[in-house]
Amino acid sequence: MKADPRGVLTGAHYLDGDFACSEGAIAAGCRFVAGYPITPSTEVVERISRRFPLIGGTFIQMEDELASMAAVVGAAWSGVKCMTVTSGPGFSLMMENIGLAAMMETPCVVVNVQRGGPSTGLPTMVGQADMMQVRWGSHGDYAIIALCPQSPQEAFDLTIDAFNLAETYRVPVFLMMDECVGHMTEKVLIPPAEKIEVVPRAFTKKPPDAYRPYSTDGWPVPEFARAGDGYRFHSTGLTHDERGYPTMSLKAQAALVERLVTKIQGNADRIIRLEEVDTTGADVVVVAYGITARVARMGMELARKKKARVGLLRLITAWPFPEQRIGELAGKVSAFVVPEINLGQMVREVERAAAGRARVVSVPHAGGGVHEPEVIAEAIVRAAK
Amino acid sequence: MSTNLNSLPELVTNSPPDVELNGSPEAVAPEESEPRSSVLRQPTAEDIWFDEHPIAPFVRTERMPHIWCPSCGIGTVMKCYASALEAMGADLDKTVVVSGIGCTGRVAGYVNLDSFHTTHGRAIPFATGLKLSRPELKVTVFSGDGDLCGIGGNHFIHAARRNMDLLVILVNNFIYGMTGGQNAPTTPAGAKTATMSFGNFEPAFNLPHLAASCGASYVARWTALHVRRLTKAIQEASAKKGFRFIEVIAPCSTLYARLNKIGTGLDLMQFYHDSAVVQNGADTREVDITYQDHIVCGKFVDRERPTFLEMMHDHYGKVLGDRYVPTPPEGSVYHD
Numbered sequence: 001m002k003a004d005p006r007g008v009l010t011g012a013h014y015l016d017g018d019f020a021c022s023e024g025a026i027a028a029g030c031r032f033v034a035g036y037p038i039t040p041s042t043e044v045v046e047r048i049s050r051r052f053p054l055i056g057g058t059f060i061q062m063e064d065e066l067a068s069m070a071a072v073v074g075a076a077w078s079g080v081k082c083m084t085v086t087s088g089p090g091f092s093l094m095m096e097n098i099g100l101a102a103m104m105e106t107p108c109v110v111v112n113v114q115r116g117g118p119s120t121g122l123p124t125m126v127g128q129a130d131m132m133q134v135r136w137g138s139h140g141d142y143a144i145i146a147l148c149p150q151s152p153q154e155a156f157d158l159t160i161d162a163f164n165l166a167e168t169y170r171v172p173v174f175l176m177m178d179e180c181v182g183h184m185t186e187k188v189l190i191p192p193a194e195k196i197e198v199v200p201r202a203f204t205k206k207p208p209d210a211y212r213p214y215s216t217d218g219w220p221v222p223e224f225a226r227a228g229d230g231y232r233f234h235s236t237g238l239t240h241d242e243r244g245y246p247t248m249s250l251k252a253q254a255a256l257v258e259r260l261v262t263k264i265q266g267n268a269d270r271i272i273r274l275e276e277v278d279t280t281g282a283d284v285v286v287v288a289y290g291i292t293a294r295v296a297r298m299g300m301e302l303a304r305k306k307k308a309r310v311g312l313l314r315l316i317t318a319w320p321f322p323e324q325r326i327g328e329l330a331g332k333v334s335a336f337v338v339p340e341i342n343l344g345q346m347v348r349e350v351e352r353a354a355a356g357r358a359r360v361v362s363v364p365h366a367g368g369g370v371h372e373p374e375v376i377a378e379a380i381v382r383a384a385k
Numbered sequence: 386m387s388t389n390l391n392s393l394p395e396l397v398t399n400s401p402p403d404v405e406l407n408g409s410p411e412a413v414a415p416e417e418s419e420p421r422s423s424v425l426r427q428p429t430a431e432d433i434w435f436d437e438h439p440i441a442p443f444v445r446t447e448r449m450p451h452i453w454c455p456s457c458g459i460g461t462v463m464k465c466y467a468s469a470l471e472a473m474g475a476d477l478d479k480t481v482v483v484s485g486i487g488c489t490g491r492v493a494g495y496v497n498l499d500s501f502h503t504t505h506g507r508a509i510p511f512a513t514g515l516k517l518s519r520p521e522l523k524v525t526v527f528s529g530d531g532d533l534c535g536i537g538g539n540h541f542i543h544a545a546r547r548n549m550d551l552l553v554i555l556v557n558n559f560i561y562g563m564t565g566g567q568n569a570p571t572t573p574a575g576a577k578t579a580t581m582s583f584g585n586f587e588p589a590f591n592l593p594h595l596a597a598s599c600g601a602s603y604v605a606r607w608t609a610l611h612v613r614r615l616t617k618a619i620q621e622a623s624a625k626k627g628f629r630f631i632e633v634i635a636p637c638s639t640l641y642a643r644l645n646k647i648g649t650g651l652d653l654m655q656f657y658h659d660s661a662v663v664q665n666g667a668d669t670r671e672v673d674i675t676y677q678d679h680i681v682c683g684k685f686v687d688r689e690r691p692t693f694l695e696m697m698h699d700h701y702g703k704v705l706g707d708r709y710v711p712t713p714p715e716g717s718v719y720h721d
Contacts, residue, residue, distance in 0.1 A: 004719040031717035032518040034510075053701045056710040056717045058517045062510060063543040070507035070540075071514030074483070077501065078519035079718045097511075100504050200720065227499040227515060228522050228715075230478040234445070234494055236502035245448060246494060246502075 001200045003027050005193035007055045015188045017155040017181040018043035021111055022051065023190060024159025025083050029198050030109070031057035032082035034071035036064055036090060039123045040179040041113035044085040065090035069097035069110070076106045077235070079201055079226035081163055085111040087179075088130055089120060091137070098172055099138030100237045102260060105214070105222060107166040107201065109159070111175040113182040114290075114341075116367030126179040127367040128290055129342035134174050135319050141257050143264035145271055146174040146319040148289040152186045158316070164199040165271065169263055170221050176318060178341065180291035180370060201226075208232065214256070215242040220263035268320040275314040282311030284383045285329055287338045287350050289315040291370055296339055299376025306377070308384045310337075318346065326353035335383035339363035339376050359383060443467035443477075445497050452491060456650025458609030458635025462556050463492050465612050466527070469619035480523045483512040485532035487563045488637075489556040492527040506537030509544045512551050520694055521714035523623070524550070530557040530571040534590055538570070545599035547693040548627040554619070555592065555630065558637035566640030573676035577644045592632050594669035597686045602627035604669065604686035608657040609635040611682060618684065627692040634680055647677065 007026040015023070022044050025033070033052070035045035049059045062068040068084045075082040086094060091112050101108055116122030117129050134146045145165050149155040159175055166173040204211055204223035213233045214222050225231035238246040239253045247253075264271070277297075279285055284303075288296040293314040300310045313329065315322065326336070326349075335358055338347035347362040354360050363379045365371050438444075444467065453459050470480065477498055484493035486505035493500040503511045508526045516524045526533070533541050533555050544551060559576060561567040566579040570590050577584050597604045603622045607615040615633060622629035636642060636653035647653065657680065664672075665683040672681040691699070701709040 001720075029719050031712065031719075032514065034514060053705055053709050053711075056712055058697075058712045058717075060513070060517060062513075063539050066507060067510035067513075067540050067543070070504065070510035071517075073503070074501070074511035074514030075518040076514075077499075078515055078522070078716045080518040080716050082514070082518065096504050097507060100507075104501075201718065226519075226716075226718075227481050227501075228479050228519055232477070232497055232499055234500045234502070236494060237504055238502065245445075 001198055003193040003196035003198050004029055008193040008196065009190050010192045011190055013188045013190060014185060015152050016043065016183055016185045017149065017152045017177055018113065018183070019047050020152040020155040020188045021085075021159045021175065021177065022047035023188070024156040025109065025163070026051055026055065026057070027156075027190065027193070027196050028081065028160040028163035029200075030081045030083050030163060031055070032072070032075040032080045033057070033059045033084065034062050034068040034075070035059070035085050036062055036068050038087045038090045040115055040182050041085045041087045041111060043182070044111060044113070065093035066096060069094040072108050073097050073101045073104065073106050076101075076108050077227045079203065081107070081167070081201070083109040083111065085113070087113050087115050088117045088127070091130055091133065095137040099140060099142065101172040102138065102142035102144065103237045104235045105170040105260070106172070107170050108172050109162045109166055109175065110172055111159070111177060114176065114178045122368045124179070125368040126291065126341055126370060128178050128292065128340050129345065129367060131176065131318060131340070131342065131345045134176055141261055143261045144172055144174060144319055145169065145264060145317065146176050148176050148315055148318050149181055150290055150293050150314065151181060152184060152188050155181060156188050156190065160196060160198065164197070167199040167201055168221070169267070170224065171264060176290070178290045212242045213244040214240060216259065220259050220266065265320055268324075271317060271320060272322045273316040274322055274325060275312070275316060277312040277314070279311035279313060279329060281309065282333055283309040284335050284337055284380050285311045285313050285333050286376070286380065287313045287315065287326070287336050287346070288340065289318055289346070292339050292341060295370045295373055296376050298373035299339070299371070299380060302373055302377035303380035306381050308380050310380050310384070315346070321349045321353070323349065323353035326350055327355065330354040330357040333358050335359040335361055337361045337363060337376070337379045337383050339365070339371050339379070341365045341367050341370065440464055440467035440471070443470060443497055445495055448495055451495055453488060454639040456636060456638040457488070458558065458633070458650065459489050459492065459556050461609045461612060462554065462615065462633045462635060463495065465616040466525070466554065466619055467496070468616045469623065472616070473620050473623060475523065475623070479521060480525070481515060482525050482527050483508045483515065484526070485528040485537060487529040487532045487561065488558070489527060489529035490532060506532055506535070506540065508532065509537060509540040509551065509553070513544060513549055516550055517694070518712065519714070519716035520712060523552075525552045525554060527554045528556075529562070530555060530559070530592070531561045531569045534592060534595070535570045542595065542599045545596050545601045545628045545630070548600055548602055548690050549693045550626055550628075552619075552622050552629045553631070555632050556635045557592065557632050558635050558641055560637050560641040562637050562640055566644055573674055575676040576641070579640070579644065589674065591669070591673045593630070593672050593685050596628070596630040597669040600628065600690060601630045601686060602688055602690045602692075603629035605630075605684040606632040606634065606672065606682050608661055608680060608682060609633060610654050610657040610661065621684075625687075626695070627690055634674070
């Protein structure tokens with residue numbers, strides 16, 4: 001389906017990543033946002049609050065992030081596309097209802113403009129240290145999708161992708177920005193509405209008496225009914241059967257939880273997007289995402305002057321993790337270099353996927369700034385030896 | 386949250402011998418009496434009792450029997466809600482129940498409506514999102530005292546402040562029932578709970594006053610004994626807009642009554658009969674509940690205040706004029 005033209009600001013703009021994210025959400029069809037102020041993400045909801053009254057959307061500033069996330073899960077059941085936006089401390093509060101969204105299979109988008117942590121950390125300065133929290137932050141087993149934009153243009157594009165993936169897999173999808181991308185202003189091209197592909201909510205066409213809210217047939221994602229259309233369905237955060245009714249059966253638990261995970265992991269090939277630069281014939285491959293991927297390119301240029309044969313694997317999709325591609329490369333390269341603005345998070349996944357067939361070098365940064373390109377260059381040159 | 390349900394009936398029979406188990410049915414006001422045979426026997430597969438029950442169309446009968454203990458008050462409150470929907474001729478396809486966690490949180494799983502059993506304390510913000518994004522829905526939040534005013538207290542006061550269009554039915558049994566009888570923010574001082582073994586020394590919330598002072602447009606309190614008045618209050622509140630709050634005092638036989646050696650649910654119903662004082666229009670500052678003392682019931686607040694949606698529409702209409710595009714009643718779902 002094509003985007004609703006009423007929301008699309010077609011043209012060339014000069015926007016920061018936060019504003020570009022707002023426009024991406026609107027272009028994707030988002031018409032409900034609940035949020036709570038937190039640096040450095042607040043600009044997203046500020047722009048939404050100005051745009052929504054003009055295009056039939058509702059924004060509400062809730063009393064906290066617990067409420068924002070709960071309101072988004074509730075809103076999704078009206079059939080609307082919806083989103084909330086936050087940074088580390090708020091992200092921690094949202095974990096409870098992110099788990100509910102995963103369990104109820106609620107399509108929604110959560111934007112985390114990452115700052116330095118832990119706790120209140122560095123509110124106005126960059127971090128990338130929520131990359132494991134986004135995967136594992138709520139209790140229990142479930143799977144999610146997380147995307148990492150490296151520019152305001154990608155903040156726009158990937159926000160649309162995030163909504164489309166949320167609808168396709170009925171899962172919370174995370175736009176894991178960082179403060180640098182969020183506050184970086186660059187040219188953003190917004191295409192005409194008819195060039196923007198959006199995935200509509202897949203409302204069930206079954207009559208109410210034949211509808212079972214959590215039954216699947218082949219494709220592991222159940223059909224959606226929204227509240228108010230006469231389906232009289234029940235949804236719960238308790239382990240439930242195909243009717244949505246609570247059950248304590250171990251069989252039902254296994255069927256449900258395994259499906260929650262496999263509907264994402266089993267479709268990893270369809271979901272994962274990577275950018276590869278000069279990985280063919282490379283001796284060292286840098287694995288990076290977000291702002292760090294841009295800094296890494298500078299480090300790669302410096303390393304090339306010292307004869308390093310280096311390529312870049314940029315994680316546009318961080319979760320599900322592209323373990324298959326890393327595994328393929330591990331047989332061909334001598335090392336992976338993984339710079340990230342944390343003390344070593346996604347590098348653990350690289351190590352796991354490389355499984356000892358290539359060395360894996362972490363280039364940590366505690367947060368508050370980006371790497372010096374020379375530090376990444378030095379790691380590349382050392383890894384090449 | 387997990388409780389071995391099989392053990393609950395035993396807990397009742399294990400009540401200390403000094404407890405008077407035989408409440409007098411005659412002492413209960415006639416309006417409350419149900420056919421006792423219906424209540425006491427377990428239905429069988431051949432049983433057509435549920436289909437004949439007046440509220441069967443409002444209940445997911447395939448989920449019966451429910452998990453509530455014998456002489457729990459929650460089922461009575463749910464019955465009053467169903468009776469109110471029936472009496473109003475409510476459009477059941479547009480009526481939604483949202484619950485949190487706990488004994489009362491299970492109501493969402495039993496009503497034959499679109500219904501959501503959410504996270505602990507978050508029923509109100511969940512319902513807020515649902516209501517705002519499809520404003521034509523009639524959304525009722527049905528949950529317990531610990532859920533709505535303990536862990537969810539912040540959401541409760543803010544929804545009342547905004548005069549959010551929600552009907553909130555709070556079943557107050559003075560205790561955390563599902564987890565085994567721990568202290569609640571509503572436990573009267575002096576009452577014993579599983580985490581206040583020597584008696585509760587904290588002051589309890591006065592919930593009608595909390596709701597009223599935060600801006601609720603309708604505030605009432607009844608007990609599970611007042612089935613007709615409660616049903617009427619639900620009808621009355623349903624016909625109004627904004628944040629409407631009904632507190633229902635209900636017996637928890639298994640935990641509150643047992644831990645405090647005050648009998649069974651039936652004895653508590655007798656206590657409500659003897660101790661409930663109906664004072665419509667009472668000053669909510671004066672309706673505190675103290676341990677085993679009188680319970681002031683009635684409709685305390687019934688006022689017109691602009692609701693969140695009204696304030697939003699009025700404001701944007703004034704500021705933006707024709708440029709304002711409100712979310713349509715059926716929601717903003719785009720199809721090309």
